[in-house]
Amino acid sequence: MNKAKIAVIGSSSMDLVVTSKKRPGAGETVLGESFKTVPGGKGANQAVAAARLGAEVYMIGRVGDDSYGEEIIANFKKNGVRTEYVEPVTGIESGTAHIILAEGDNSIVVVKGANDYVTPDYVERMSSFLQTCDLVMIQQEVPEETVAYAAKRCSEMNVPLLLNPAPAREISNEVVDLATYLTPNEHESAVLFNGLPPKEALKAFPNKVLITEGEQGVRYFDGEKEVLVPSFKVEVVDTTGAGDTFNAAFGVAVAESKEMQESIRFANRAASLSVTGFGAQGGMPTREEVERRLSE
């Protein structure tokens, strides 16, 4: 089988992760337990996950001209992600995500830094390359107009676009229509569809909108009925990056022309394995691991 060729337009960041027993409330100081710096950013996470799952992956992104930027690029190379379309931005710092892991979940503040320089112009410069891809993936840690532009260009070039609308923000109906797949979680779905109940949102976009419901699984409407593809039970270490792994695995599967339900099952298996390791990328599985666990 030929490798799926995927371009990820998106953010690359350094994740600054603190673990703590308790999440501080407003005005409160608590003592944490550990601090680690690990590669992250939704775009970079999706690129690394897709590469581990066997795709030929090209990152379309920006880093700062700082040591984080160098580490981010080195991490792409280590994971087999192609970096010829990742350009440092002079005088600007790399994106960072400030993460607290406490009480079984994460809270994140993202400072976009160089990710704000993934502009429509930048995408346009890469467009003849994008045209050669089986799939383009994008998220929302880059400017809104970049997402809109990528959706328009991918549609014009007839390249499928997987838009992961995270973090949540409103998107125009036009962009929703132009995307091939949209993968909100329940909160993102409410923002995206103006509070429309999930059932109605799914029905309005058969085989296009997939709502991820964490431990429950993933729901979509197949044209006749709503389908819930259940997730897999695992010991959770760190949920950061689970959504990114889901998106990457789903993207790899559909780019390989797998059916919807099979693609979601493959992605659920990959995402469930990803939460068993520390850091957004720490638990991301290889293709072999996912296939072995699916066959058990």
Ligand code: RIB
């Ligand atoms: O989706 C997880 C990612 O979101 C983290 O790696 C962090 O960078 C934040 O942007």
